Amino acid sequence: MELQKGDHVTLEVTHHSKFTYSEPVSLSQNELRMSPVETGLQRVLQHEIRLSPQVPLSSHRDHFGNLVQRFNILEPHDSLEITALSVVETTNAISCGPESKPDPRPYDQRWTEYLCWSPGVPYLAEYDSVPLGREIDMGMDEDEFAKTLYEMARYFFRTFRYDPDVTHVHSSPKELFQHGGGVCQDMAHAMIGVLRKAGVPARYASGYIFEPGKGEIGEHLRGASATHAWVQAWHEGHGWMGIDPTNDKLVDWQFVRTAFGRDYFDTQPLKGVFAGLAEQELEVSVNVRIVEGLQQ
Template sequence: MAIIGEITHTTTYRYAKPVTFGTHRAMFLPRRGASTRLLRWSASTSLPSKVHWITDARSNAVTVMDFSEPGSELTFTFKVRGIYFGVKGLETFPLEPRAEEVPVQYTPDEWTDLAGYLRPHADDPDGSHAAWTKSFVAGDQDRTADVLRRMLGLFRSEFSYRGRDAEGTQSPGETLRTKSGTCRDFAWLMIETLRRLGFAARFVSGYLYDAALDGGAVGMTGSGATHAWVQVFLPGAGWLDYDPTNSLSAGFDLIPVAIARHPGQAVPLAGSWFGDSGDYLGMSINVAVRKLSEMLDPSEG
């Protein structure tokens, strides 16, 4: 089965008086692959801009926008329509024997290719993160599937989602101390924990499709905004998605846009402006991910 869907991502910045703008870069285009076929997409701004597209070192699509006119309001509108192929309710996956227990045994070639995703990035000055990491392999709980399942369960039972307007991502230590954070904070803590256990893990930014919203029901955490989660490389299965915010691990729900070693490499929209520090009045973001129709996957006959 496949879903034809449409994403509309709008961001508006407001200022007390006209300011000038530097180059802005956006990541909104879903990554092409076996599960995604893009039909059309567009990027527009409320002020005149020159737009071009590039790919970064991780093959993420980046939209680059340059401005020549000042303004007191700047709106970015990104739209994309595509076909997403997925399997709903897939909870099991094949693993090679060397990936069934912690630590995973990667081959020399895999170590070379995955090195950037294996090394922990964040500091742990008081050792609290290391202690929390060890709790996942205590006793007989050292099978890969059990560790991943238990980790998702702890995020659901012990952590509270807390949105905030401030930019950036909390350190894993801060998220662990407060037991709260955003989807980016939870993803970053999970990634650094997995790396300390010997897993190759990377940060993913993208969108969350929530079928409940199609019917007007209350949606999952992270709906209506950009979302972030984790991918883990397991020999035999490849890169697998895990969303600690919603305890998701498969299906149509997660639409990847950018992959990165750390959250700072996958910012949905970033740029500069020039004016007085008090000119900035705030920003608003609206993301709509909706299903247009369903279709039969051609591979299913």
């Protein structure tokens, strides 16, 4: 079955994380960004967070509008399990418009923070090595901008290999250029750097992607076994456009967004601390499946 523009698909996302400690720990403080957000392209139908040990959750919106949930575990515990369950209706489209209230200011004033260097996207001379970085321009019309953005993502896809063994979560995008490979975080950070250097507002998006099984609709994608990262670029005609350099693909119904920000460090799905000298092991599983087929 082929999807048409504007068709909807309902996806169920299960994200399970389990920490096991070598000895009991206490005073654990944690912050989650695992909740899908409402946008012009996705609608949250159900969402819940399950914790073990069971403790109360509090929530707030961060500076970017992401839903942040926090919890503390004061008693000693030798493991921690977090399960995020979501059902989201996504849309087969590549842009959802401005996604913000009307603002008469020029784009470079509205989106200043997405034009500046940030902890995960520092200035690098290597950005100049990407040919399309010298071509993309905010004066382009909608079609030309989208075409150039897609070609830039294709350059990253074809030039850099997907390799989880050469970088880590704190790597600079410089390491992607040095090693010739990396993961979705590295490719997103590097492409954001190229766009910002060209004067195009660009931000980091985090979430999940659907990997189809045999006989299911959708393209086969890299990075579906964990949280995924992609790029959103601003154009006055399109609004925010999602592009995935890891998969050579414009963002569509296969993507579920949970957070966005300047870079990874604004969107971390989970971060926390605990009191104690224990070593920890982490097991993570992500499953995304279609629970309803095509909806007109």
